[in-house]
Amino acid sequence: MDEIQIAKKLIEIESISPEDNGCFDVIKSELKDLKFKFEQIDYLNIKNLIIHRESYQKKTFCFLGHTDVVPTGPEELWSSPPFKPTIRNEKLFGRGAADMKGGIASFIAATKEFLKEVDEPNFNLMLLFNSNEEGKMENGKIDKLISMFIDKKKFIDYCLIGEPSSLKQVGDIMRVGRRGSLSGELTFYGKQGHVAYPHQVKNPIHFIAGCISELTSKNWDSGNDNFDPTSFQISNISAGTGASNVVPGQLKMTFNFRFSPLSTPESLKLEFEKIISSSGLKFEIDWSLNALPFLTEENFFIDLVMQSVQSVTGKKPIIDNGGGTSDGRWIAPMGSEIVELGPKNKTIHQVDECVDLEELATLKAIYKQILLKVHQSC
Numbered sequence: 001m002d003e004i005q006i007a008k009k010l011i012e013i014e015s016i017s018p019e020d021n022g023c024f025d026v027i028k029s030e031l032k033d034l035k036f037k038f039e040q041i042d043y044l045n046i047k048n049l050i051i052h053r054e055s056y057q058k059k060t061f062c063f064l065g066h067t068d069v070v071p072t073g074p075e076e077l078w079s080s081p082p083f084k085p086t087i088r089n090e091k092l093f094g095r096g097a098a099d100m101k102g103g104i105a106s107f108i109a110a111t112k113e114f115l116k117e118v119d120e121p122n123f124n125l126m127l128l129f130n131s132n133e134e135g136k137m138e139n140g141k142i143d144k145l146i147s148m149f150i151d152k153k154k155f156i157d158y159c160l161i162g163e164p165s166s167l168k169q170v171g172d173i174m175r176v177g178r179r180g181s182l183s184g185e186l187t188f189y190g191k192q193g194h195v196a197y198p199h200q201v202k203n204p205i206h207f208i209a210g211c212i213s214e215l216t217s218k219n220w221d222s223g224n225d226n227f228d229p230t231s232f233q234i235s236n237i238s239a240g241t242g243a244s245n246v247v248p249g250q251l252k253m254t255f256n257f258r259f260s261p262l263s264t265p266e267s268l269k270l271e272f273e274k275i276i277s278s279s280g281l282k283f284e285i286d287w288s289l290n291a292l293p294f295l296t297e298e299n300f301f302i303d304l305v306m307q308s309v310q311s312v313t314g315k316k317p318i319i320d321n322g323g324g325t326s327d328g329r330w331i332a333p334m335g336s337e338i339v340e341l342g343p344k345n346k347t348i349h350q351v352d353e354c355v356d357l358e359e360l361a362t363l364k365a366i367y368k369q370i371l372l373k374v375h376q377s378c
C-alpha cells in the first residue's frame with residue numbers, strides 16, 4: 001500500500017520541530033513527474049514547501065500539513081524505537097504516525113491516484129508543508145508565507161488540513177474552526193517579612209487565593225453551537241524564598257485562556273485584571289496572544305467534505321471545534337473555507353503513537369473523494 005510505504009519513509013526521519021530533516025525530499029520524490037512546481041521558502045528556523053500547478057486563475061484547493069513532530073519522551077518507554085516505523089497488530093507505530101505523517105502519506109497517495117484519473121484538474125491543486133507547526137513561535141510560523149501569498153493575490157479557496165481530528169473511527173469528527181489562545185504571566189507583589197509578624201507582611205499567596213477561586217469559577221462566556229465556553233487554566237504558580245519562616249514578597253502565575261469568538265482578548269484581559277485588582281496588591285501582566293479563534297461559516301466545502309466521508313465510511317462526520325490551535329488560524333485571514341480531517345488523535349504526542357493501517361487506507365479513499373468532488377464542482 002502506497003500510503004503505508006510513504007508514512008514509513010516519513011516516520012523514519014527525526015524531524016523534531018523546527019527541523020524538516022529531509023521529509024520535504026521524500027514528499028517531492030513521491031510527487032515528481034506530476035506537473036507540479038516545487039518551491040521552498042525558509043525564514044527564521046521554519047522551512048516551507050509549496051507544491052502547486054500554478055493555475056491561480058482557477059479556484060485553489062490546498063492540503064496543508066506539517067512535517068515536524070514533537071519530541072519522543074523517554075525512548076525506553078516505547079515498545080519499538082520511535083523513529084523506526086514498526087507494524088504490529090495491523091497498526092503502524094512511530095513518532096508522527098498520527099500527528100501528522102500518516103495524514104500526509106494518505107493525501108499524497110490519494111493525489112497520485114487522483115492525477116492518474118484526472119490529468120488536468122479543474123482547480124489549482126496545491127500542497128503546503130511546514131517544519132514548525134508544533135514548535136515555538138520564535139522559530140517562525142506560516143503567517144509570513146501566507147502574507148506573501150496575499151501580497152501576490154494568490155488565495156486559497158478551500159483548505160484541507162490533515163490534522164488528527166478523528167475520535168473513534170476515522171472521519172467521525174472534523175473541525176471547521178478552532179478556539180483562540182491567550183496566555184499571560186502575572187507577577188503579583190506583596191510584602192516580604194517574618195511569618196511570625198503577619199501584620200508586617202502582605203502574603204501574595206494568601207492574596208491570590210481569593211482571586212484564583214473567582215477566576216476558576218467565573219463563567220467567561222457560555223459558548224455557542226460551534227464552540228465550547230471559554231476556559232481558563234492556571235499552568236504554574238511559584239513563590240517562596242526557600243525558608244519556612246519567610247513570607248515571600250512576590251508570586252508568579254502563568255495561565256491560559258482557550259476562548260470562543262464570544263469573548264475577545266480585550267474583554268478577557270479587562271475581566272482578568274479587574275479580578276486581580278480587587279486584591280489590592282500591585283501587579284504586572286505580560287500577555288501573549290497565541291491565536292485568534294476562527295470559523296468557516298460557508299457551507300460549500302464543509303458539505304463537500306461531509307459527503308466525501310459519507311461516501312467512504314457510510315457515516316457523516318460530526319463537527320467539533322475543540323482541541324488546541326492549528327495552522328488553520330494563519331490561513332483563516334485569507335477568507336478560505338477550512339476543514340480539518342485526519343486520523344484518530346488517541347495516541348498523538350504520546351509514547352507508542354500509532355495509526356491503524358486500515359485507517360490510512362480509509363483516509364486515502366476519503367481524500368481522493370474530496371479531490372474528485374472539488375474537480376467536479378469547479
Ligand SMILES: [Zn+2]
Nearest residue numbers: 099100133163
Ligand atoms: Zn499536528
